[in-house]
Amino acid sequence: METTELKDKDGVVLSKFADAPVNKKLSKDEKIEIFRTMVRIRRFEERSLRAYQQGNVAGFLHLYIGQEAVAVGSMSVCDKKNDHFITAYRDHAHALQVGMSMNECMAELFGKATGCSKGKGGSMHYFAPDKNYWGGHGIVGGQTPLGAGLAFALKYKGVQGCALCYMGDGAVNQGAVHESFNLAALWEIPVIYIIENNGYSMGTSQKRSSAYTDCLAKRAEGYDMAWDRFFGHDVYEVRAKTMEAVQRAYDTSKPTLLEIDTYRYRGHSVADANAEKYRSKEEIEEYKKTKDPINLFEHQLISEGVLTDDEAKAIDKAAREEANDSAKFAEESPYPEISSIKEDVYWEEDNPDQKISQGRIFFNDEE
Amino acid sequence: METTELKDKDGVVLSKFADAPVNKKLSKDEKIEIFRTMVRIRRFEERSLRAYQQGNVAGFLHLYIGQEAVAVGSMSVCDKKNDHFITAYRDHAHALQVGMSMNECMAELFGKATGCSKGKGGSMHYFAPDKNYWGGHGIVGGQTPLGAGLAFALKYKGVQGCALCYMGDGAVNQGAVHESFNLAALWEIPVIYIIENNGYSMGTSQKRSSAYTDCLAKRAEGYDMAWDRFFGHDVYEVRAKTMEAVQRAYDTSKPTLLEIDTYRYRGHSVADANAEKYRSKEEIEEYKKTKDPINLFEHQLISEGVLTDDEAKAIDKAAREEANDSAKFAEESPYPEISSIKEDVYWEEDNPDQKISQGRIFFNDEE
């Protein structure tokens, strides 16, 4: 397989999927946009890491650095209007891909009122329903029935579309995932489950957490569900392979299970002290050197003549500035009011003009 | 397959598995014992049905009638000392097979103090740990992690043995089942999961509740687990095929998933008013006529010269009497004392001489 590799002048491997219809049809600007998004994701997360280290972010910060082509590739083939997205707690990339601003995302990390969830959700709980992004879920596997539900709603309402539901390689052993797979296949729900396989669940390698034949996605056969497995470092490949599943969902409303091999450069979360204990430094460096999705796509576009070195640098510079500005914005934004703690709990309380219920709904003595 | 069938003088199909080592090695008495056990199970349950209709039994009564060869065949190849058994709420057959008496089982249905669980568990919750029988569990799929735990304990303690854990065809879509399969395969736990596939979960056919390729047991491949599927009406076949899994557990401590096709003559429970709505009368009659496990084995043993017609009749008569006597025993047994409601909740309360905890453990005002 590696024999027929095309390389550019720097010896960087070029994509075998540039001519796939879904990639061929891309305009110059669209290709640059895909590149820009990956760069913006990386710079945003690098900046968020500094913010965390500076003590501006609490709780967990799960970085997607190294995996960018998975979210951007798979989501970028989707229909902005009728396709929906949901993932776990490693959710920043998907957020920026749907068009959420760095400001609202960074402010959320800072716990500010200007955050995408008004500072109520934090890093693991980003949402933008207006952009078809449904989170951002902290309980491993817990989002998978919700993903089926989004797709169920589309089918119920007669809308042609699908839902992309992401999970990690460690998440596949949650009961809810199994129940969701069976429901999706049994009821022909147009959901595409995507395993972002970075090889580890925290410090546990895939082999130590899952029993499987060949790969995790093959479990789909047990549900008579279509599946595919491929690499996640070439954004063109991710787009081409994902498009087949999306088309299947559109045409037959049937689900697909995709397993995309990728890699996270950082620890499980920033708090992961052992990031280089359960993985060798070499393993990490090797991936960065040969498979970094942003570096690969930059060379790809330059070799295609779509992008110049200078343009790439400019895009990167702009992304860094945007990330820094978002940190400044977050820094300067106000914290939510104490009173907001009890807002957004019940729709009815938030809409007093339409409130029907009577009686007491909050129960602190202090009230 | 049906071409090479051997039939006896009455045209009843004889077993193709009489010569399997595990069956060949059976003494005349052992064969008769297997027959007797199936007959006793059937007569016990028929009598329990009448007791239910007479208003002596509350709640649910899930009958195993028609499925007898599954429990008796699979459990009878096991080691009485080091193999363990656990099932769901359709648990009477397994109880009699391990040697629980009709009296304690019938009394449990009547809610009497002489019941196997002192009247506390009822039909769905029979237990006999002294006979390696761990229930009797009402929550669909909920017993499957426990089954893994029994086998885990054997391996942990270095005992060569296995656990047989039964579930229905509808149970396979519970999350806990999936988690158990992965754990069993990953940690090489000597548990044998047995799907008693009677085609329906209550009124829902297998096709309406599960998405699968070929059969349910094939899902085992997703966990790299051994599996087999076979018929459950020929007790010799059940023994032969189950023995392979038991041997695998003994030799390699690896798990197996077995799917055994069987059929229940009665409704899901006695309360199932629709038993003949979701299945045709013909479907039921056809099975009774050609596949009744007791009738088949009776003809088998007679044709082997192991059993005579009269002996068979005598065994049946004795089983009916034993069942009637157990109902009488149950009828005449006392109900538990009101005070027993709070017994068997905590080991420590039941063993005051060894009690360490202080303070209050029960919280009714009336105390």
Next chain:
Amino acid sequence: MRTITYREALREGLSEEIERDENVVLIGEEVAQYNGAYKVTEGMWEKYGDKRLMDAPISEAGFIGMGVGASMLGVRPVMELMFFSFSYVAWDQMVNNAATVRYMSGGKINCPIVVRGPANGGTGVGATHSHTPENMFANVPGLKVCVPATPYDAKGLMKTAIRDNDPVFFLENTLLYGEEGEVPEDEYTIPFGVADVKRSGEDLTIVSHGRCVIMALKAAEILEAEHDVKAEVVDLRSIRPLDEETVLDSVRKTNRVLLVEENKPFCGVGAQLSHMIQEKAFDYLDAPIKRISAIDAPAIYSPPLEKHQIPNVDRIIQGALSVG
């Protein structure tokens, strides 16, 4: 006025809402072709078809979570749990996803799902099938919980539950399905948070919910006839929101309180009521608040003992007389 059963009242409420709103869909085990394990949905599948009534596999976490997801996009799923005890295999989907998705999204997402089914003991189904988790659900901000005791309340509250834009857990009772009561032909709804004084009296306030209200009413009759105690019976109807004022008004009148619930006592609904009453009507209490709960053990199977374990008329009478 005509009388119908609790079961029929629920069916009417469900059917009217299905006809009113095309987004209402009923999903659960055996709800469609089988007509419902307890026949609540009898005839509805024939009438409304596969799209509106769906039989689910035995995957409560899966299909309830699916309902939560669908509700975020505007479907209004009504999920049947054959027994509410089975919520324990779907706990995370109900108590995390349904309860917190609105909050964690800063109010961007609504979750208009109803989860309904019977939650009661007293039928010999044993410990695993006899749970009454209303206290646990009501502990969770983001959820609404109601427990109707009569056909009238069951229908009116069900229609409210389905129209509500927040997750509502609707706890029914297999021992009430066959009970008859007056239900008007004309459409009506009952708002959450409005308790119902089902019997008035001056000597003692009995606060209860669900089937225990029926027991309490029977006990109240005997208390008056045989013990000359006039008990007022307050039916909470919804647990969260909670109508504290109606309870307090009664307490200020009678000065003595008995709480009756099928919950196990530790942190049962009655505990919350005790705290609330002593805090807000401290000076009106002439005696300690007493509570009758299920006897504090897993649900026992043995029929006569189970009848004693859950609150019954005798235990309620004893409890009432024990209020100093």
Next chain:
Amino acid sequence: MRTITYREALREGLSEEIERDENVVLIGEEVAQYNGAYKVTEGMWEKYGDKRLMDAPISEAGFIGMGVGASMLGVRPVMELMFFSFSYVAWDQMVNNAATVRYMSGGKINCPIVVRGPANGGTGVGATHSHTPENMFANVPGLKVCVPATPYDAKGLMKTAIRDNDPVFFLENTLLYGEEGEVPEDEYTIPFGVADVKRSGEDLTIVSHGRCVIMALKAAEILEAEHDVKAEVVDLRSIRPLDEETVLDSVRKTNRVLLVEENKPFCGVGAQLSHMIQEKAFDYLDAPIKRISAIDAPAIYSPPLEKHQIPNVDRIIQGALSVG
């Protein structure tokens, strides 16, 4: 006496029991090779090896249920939940199987399992990770629940939990792991159901458990120094069994009560305490029992707001002063 951290105290308790009883095995996510997500089990895998410390896949229902099954055969599993919030995906195994198998078997089966892990907010991990389900677990007959506040209690109660023949849910706190306290070198255990008066006073009884005890002690100092209020602080240590007598003795002395808990208020542990106190010390109460709980909403992320949402020194002081 030497001082060690809460984390080290737990590790000592776990290690001593592993060495004492070959049937004790620790299972959980990242407990072995990773040394534990919160380093409670640090170094133990190197020391005790693969058999005694096992890394589990992310299958809480599966491995906790497996532990329940293994415990029936005499293994004594100690299961770590990385967060107790994850008990929600294992709810049925914990609240049905562990809690009822002894009862439903008529006492034939023991279930000596310990499930341990942190259950607290205050660390910015959001609503899904900040649950405090001790009230829900304590509602369930068959279960024992304890919530240690100090290193001394953590070690002594852990050893008791592992030796107990009933299922024990042991709720720790990530904000306490690093806290130091005196712990003797010599072996000791602390029985369940014995509350600890961590500060004595005459004016007010503060009843609490877990980390809130630490907050209450800080508040008590300020109350005495700045408000001349001498508060007695009673640490329940175990919720079920519950040491009611120590609480009541204090109430009979001070006649005024403040309950402090991180539970959400509706049916929180404090509600049960209110019911118990008013029932058993009615005539000793000079004022309504007040309660400080987490502010009644899902756990908010925003760090400064979360610090206000869970009980803190200021809120406890205000609460104390509000007790009429």
